[in-house]
Amino acid sequence: MTTTTYLIIAAAVLVFIVIFQISKASEYVSVLKGEETSRKQNNRINGFMLLGFMIVGFIAVYYCNKLLYKTTLFPQGSASVEGEDFDEMFMITTAVTGLVFVLTQFLLFFFAWKYQEKEGRKAFYFPHNNKLELIWTVVPAIFLTVLVVFGLRSWFRITSDAPKGALEVEIVGKQFGWMMRYPGKDKIFGKTYFRVISDENSNPFGQIFQDDETLKLKADPTNFDDVVTTQTMYIVKGRPVKLIIGSRDVIHDVGLNHFRLKMDAVPGIPTTLWFTPKYTTKEMKERTGNPNFVYEIACDQMCGNGHYSMKGIIEVVTQEEFDVWMAKQKPNYYTAFPDKEPGVVKPAAADSTAAATAAEKTTVAINK
Amino acid sequence: MSNETSHVHSSTVSVPHETHHEVHHGHHHETFLTKYVFSQDHKTIAKQFLITGMFWALLGGLFSVIFRLQLGFPDAKFPWMEALLGEWAKGGQLQAEAYYALVTMHGTVLVFFVLTAGLSGTFSNFLIPLQVGARDMASPFMNMLSYWFFFVASIVMLSSLFVQTGPFSGGWTAYPPLSALGEASPGSKVGMDLWLVSMALFVVSSLLGGLNYIATVLNMRTKGMSMTRLPLTIWAFFFTAVLGVLSFPVLFSGFILLIFDRHFGTSFYLSDIYINGQALPNEGGSAILYQHLFWFLGHPEVYIILLPAMGMASEILSVNSRKPIFGYMAMIGSLFAITILAFLVWAHHMFVTGLNPFLGAFFVLLTLLIAVPSAIKVFNWLTTIWRGNIRFTPAMLFALGFVSLFISGGLTGIFLGNSALDIQLHDTYFVIAHFHIVMGVASMFGMFAGIYHWYPKMYGRYLNNTLGYIHFWVTMVGAYLIFWPMHYEGLAGMPRRYYKYDIWESFKQFGELNKFISVVAIIVFLIQILFIFNFFYSIWKGRKVTTQNPWGANTLEWTTPINPGHGNWDGEIPEVHRWAYDYGKDGQDHIAQTVPVSANESKH
Numbered sequence: 006m007t008t009t010t011y012l013i014i015a016a017a018v019l020v021f022i023v024i025f026q027i028s029k030a031s032e033y034v035s036v037l038k039g040e041e042t043s044r045k046q047n048n049r050i051n052g053f054m055l056l057g058f059m060i061v062g063f064i065a066v067y068y069c070n071k072l073l074y075k076t077t078l079f080p081q082g083s084a085s086v087e088g089e090d091f092d093e094m095f096m097i098t099t100a101v102t103g104l105v106f107v108l109t110q111f112l113l114f115f116f117a118w119k120y121q122e123k124e125g126r127k128a129f130y131f132p133h134n135n136k137l138e139l140i141w142t143v144v145p146a147i148f149l150t151v152l153v154v155f156g157l158r159s160w161f162r163i164t165s166d167a168p169k170g171a172l173e174v175e176i177v178g179k180q181f182g183w184m185m186r187y188p189g190k191d192k193i194f195g196k197t198y199f200r201v202i203s204d205e206n207s208n209p210f211g212q213i214f215q216d217d218e219t220l221k222l223k224a225d226p227t228n229f230d231d232v233v234t235t236q237t238m239y240i241v242k243g244r245p246v247k248l249i250i251g252s253r254d255v256i257h258d259v260g261l262n263h264f265r266l267k268m269d270a271v272p273g274i275p276t277t278l279w280f281t282p283k284y285t286t287k288e289m290k291e292r293t294g295n296p297n298f299v300y301e302i303a304c305d306q307m308c309g310n311g312h313y314s315m316k317g318i319i320e321v322v323t324q325e326e327f328d329v330w331m332a333k334q335k336p337n338y339y340t341a342f343p344d345k346e347p348g349v350v351k352p353a354a355a356d357s358t359a360a361a362t363a364a365e366k367t368t369v370a371i372n373k
Numbered sequence: 374m375s376n377e378t379s380h381v382h383s384s385t386v387s388v389p390h391e392t393h394h395e396v397h398h399g400h401h402h403e404t405f406l407t408k409y410v411f412s413q414d415h416k417t418i419a420k421q422f423l424i425t426g427m428f429w430a431l432l433g434g435l436f437s438v439i440f441r442l443q444l445g446f447p448d449a450k451f452p453w454m455e456a457l458l459g460e461w462a463k464g465g466q467l468q469a470e471a472y473y474a475l476v477t478m479h480g481t482v483l484v485f486f487v488l489t490a491g492l493s494g495t496f497s498n499f500l501i502p503l504q505v506g507a508r509d510m511a512s513p514f515m516n517m518l519s520y521w522f523f524f525v526a527s528i529v530m531l532s533s534l535f536v537q538t539g540p541f542s543g544g545w546t547a548y549p550p551l552s553a554l555g556e557a558s559p560g561s562k563v564g565m566d567l568w569l570v571s572m573a574l575f576v577v578s579s580l581l582g583g584l585n586y587i588a589t590v591l592n593m594r595t596k597g598m599s600m601t602r603l604p605l606t607i608w609a610f611f612f613t614a615v616l617g618v619l620s621f622p623v624l625f626s627g628f629i630l631l632i633f634d635r636h637f638g639t640s641f642y643l644s645d646i647y648i649n650g651q652a653l654p655n656e657g658g659s660a661i662l663y664q665h666l667f668w669f670l671g672h673p674e675v676y677i678i679l680l681p682a683m684g685m686a687s688e689i690l691s692v693n694s695r696k697p698i699f700g701y702m703a704m705i706g707s708l709f710a711i712t713i714l715a716f717l718v719w720a721h722h723m724f725v726t727g728l729n730p731f732l733g734a735f736f737v738l739l740t741l742l743i744a745v746p747s748a749i750k751v752f753n754w755l756t757t758i759w760r761g762n763i764r765f766t767p768a769m770l771f772a773l774g775f776v777s778l779f780i781s782g783g784l785t786g787i788f789l790g791n792s793a794l795d796i797q798l799h800d801t802y803f804v805i806a807h808f809h810i811v812m813g814v815a816s817m818f819g820m821f822a823g824i825y826h827w828y829p830k831m832y833g834r835y836l837n838n839t840l841g842y843i844h845f846w847v848t849m850v851g852a853y854l855i856f857w858p859m860h861y862e863g864l865a866g867m868p869r870r871y872y873k874y875d876i877w878e879s880f881k882q883f884g885e886l887n888k889f890i891s892v893v894a895i896i897v898f899l900i901q902i903l904f905i906f907n908f909f910y911s912i913w914k915g916r917k918v919t920t921q922n923p924w925g926a927n928t929l930e931w932t933t934p935i936n937p938g939h940g941n942w943d944g945e946i947p948e949v950h951r952w953a954y955d956y957g958k959d960g961q962d963h964i965a966q967t968v969p970v971s972a973n974e975s976k977h
Binding site for chain 1: 726
């Protein structure tokens with residue numbers, strides 16, 4: 006232990022002893038003064054402090070907001086169309102609850118100060134009043150109905166089915182990182198099965214590339230053009246994107262703060278989420294004035310000791326940029342089976358037409 | 374049930390003789406062991422719960438100080454920490470695994486051991502027999518068992534801190550698969566087994582206690598004490614016990630399934646898992662099932678923690694305002710409504726698990742509905758102090774602080790209960806701020822209020838007043854300084870349970886704020902040590918209580934001797950003639966419940 010530590014401990018102990026001695030002395034003094042007198046004195050001091058606490062408290066709330074508002078996500082606005090609902094709903098709720106907050110806290114501390122014990126004051130015997138109680142049952146109920154109606158309206162909008170033509174991306178969490186899969190040219194995700202997952206053989210999703218007798222699996226050719234990436238997801242500005250979310254081990258959560266959304270990644274139970282990005286990453290750098298700005302995927306569900314480092318990146322780009330990027334990607338099939346790569350064009354094309362009929366089934370299976 | 378009732382009657386009949394005996398011949402037939410250790414006196418058991426709870430509060434608070442040091446000063450090195458924690462703080466820096474273990478233990482300990490056992494265990498035990506007019510609990514023996522199950526649960530939980538792979542570290546909610554698979558985290562190995570055993574014992578303890586409280590309130594009220602003459606404290610403890618008895622078994626079942634998944638190869642919660650380069654054999658389970666079972670207790674648990682605080686605040690506000698509680702029946706009604714609704718809102722913790730949005734809508738509605746009884750309570754408290762003649766005892770200050778915190782934290786619940794907002798705010802610091810204010814600190818304030826108010830009855834002495842005032846003001850200001858700014862961190866999307874934030878572009882702007890919060894948290898923690906010192910010092914050295922009824926209260930506990938023996942009243946149990954809140958009626962300061970209604974008294 007360093008000397009500073011000792012000093013801090015010594016100082017703390019000293020402060021303790023001083024506080025304690027003062028308190029002990031004041032107890033003796035109050036006994037001498039008589040219980041009545043010292044109670045009155047304490048009452049005056051604490052009544053005054055309660056009022057002071059309220060006034061300073063309200064000022065502090067204002068100051069805190071002034072200081073910290075800029076650190077929140079509100080000044081930069083929602084980066085998704087759907088997230089605008091959140092900002093609006095949040096402001097409505099803040100207005101309603103803010104009003105109640107100021108009113109009730111004011112009454113609480115003001116009454117406490119105003120009606121502190123005084124010579125000659127008689128407490129008012131007021132056990133009940135049905136009218137008053139009715140008022141403060143009905144009024145909150147009305148306010149809450151409004152909030153529920155507004156809230157559910159945007160809740161159903163957010164959780165509705167993704168529009169047709171949405172870009173689909175599968176995102177899967179594992180301890181401690183994210184993997185993404187794009188359906189490729191055929192726009193169909195190939196079937197996966199967790200028992201054929203193999204990181205060594207470049208098959209992190211467990212795509213069914215081959216027949217397997219023991220597991221009773223049939224190769225799914227729609228897998229052959231699926232693109233797999235890790236950590237960074239590319240999506241398109243202005244185009245709705247639907248995320249199909251899964252996990253390989255424990256529960257994770259796809260936290261998309263800038264888009265005002267999040268959804269758990271649960272092993273065995275796929276979940277979905279869709280939104281429409283409003284700004285490219287480049288535009289956001291300008292909007293926020295932060296040259297290092299990135300859209301981050303934050304894991305929001307405790308997933309183990311590396312939870313805090315489970316970060317993904319979303320690059321929002323234009324459609325052209327996206328197409329250029331996508332053209333550069335190699336289907337994961339060729340990473341897993343490099344020997345298949347040269348003869349690629351023919352079987353893949355043939356397969357994708359053959360697989361078109363099986364398409365529906367696969368998507369259903371994935372979205373289930 | 375009829376058996377139990379008859380047993381209850383026979384015990385009420387037999388105890389007075391014993392008491393009589395005791396009073397006249399001292400305690401010679403009681404050994405130290407039966408009086409202070411394996412005591413069946415509800416007052417002693419209450420003190421045992423309280424002191425064990427205080428031990429845990431101190432430890433749980435210390436955990437938070439250590440992990441707050443990490444959050445506030447992620448780059449600093451604390452050599453003393455290595456001396457204290459060894460491997461956990463290699464080179465004076467808290468390791469991630471230790472951080473998560475401490476966070477998990479802090480949550481478990483504070484929620485269950487402090488705010489459940491320490492709060493309702495203490496005050497239900499202490500006040501139910503005293504305020505309903507009974508010699509003891511319906512079953513003093515079961516009551517004693519309840520404490521000792523809690524004690525053993527404590528020992529097991531404590532022992533998990535010392536196993537090599539560390540205590541459980543997956544968060545106090547213990548969601549599988551993380552909690553089910555040793556491969557997923559070192560804390561999920563033997564630490565998790567100990568956690569489950571400890572929690573199972575805790576459930577047993579709380580069931581034994583709860584059944585006893587319910588039986589005592591229903592069957593053992595003194596003559597004239599109808600249910601609607603009960604003080605609100607008793608109503609609150611009663612509903613708390615009902616909540617516990619109906620929801621803890623569900624948690625228990627969830628734990629049993631988890632034990633099976635961990636050790637007996639079942640797949641209740643496990644499916645499609647590939648971990649450590651290996652696919653597990655489990656298929657067909659649902660990780661979400663556990664969350665339903667957990668939150669079916671977990672949400673009522675919030676009210677198990679909060680209702681006793683509400684009850685005690687109601688009583689203390691009324692006594693110290695020298696005014697009846699406003700809207701007594703509405704207060705009972707709102708307690709009842711909260712109790713019912715508590716069972717119908719659990720899935721609001723699960724809005725983002727992929728829950729069917731249509732189902733989610735019902736949970737939004739029911740959750741926001743809770744705001745109505747809560748609003749009734751707040752306005753009734755405000756009206757109670759309105760035009761009173763208020764004495765600011767430390768207990769009264771804590772009760773006022775409770776109301777203030779309950780408002781502040783309750784209002785942010787309206788944000789989180791709304792799924793359209795929760796989809797962004799879920800698991801951010803906004804949630805931390807919300808539940809720490811409304812459930813953690815507010816209930817702590819209720820507990821402090823109760824301790825300051827009933828300490829004279831517990832020990833026949835007062836706590837030091839000046840220390841009480843210092844304790845209140847530092848804690849009150851500190852609580853707001855710690856938790857208010859956290860809302861803003863949440864609004865930046867900052868996730869909870871992160872060991873550090875330096876790699877995140879979105880959350881690294883809060884370095885200074887985190888430092889500030891940590892410093893305040895440490896100061897507030899130190900002040901609690903001062904309180905604990907005050908508590909123990911005053912047991913032996915505090916100013917002596919010289920009058921039977923120091924606060925001028927109406928309830929029955931103040932008709933007992935200053936230091937009541939086992940059996941509470943020396944002679945007959947007094948008869949009750951009125952409700953507990955005749956303060957300031959007909960120009961009289963207070964009229965105790967034992968005073969018969971006189972002919973010319975006004976009606977209300």
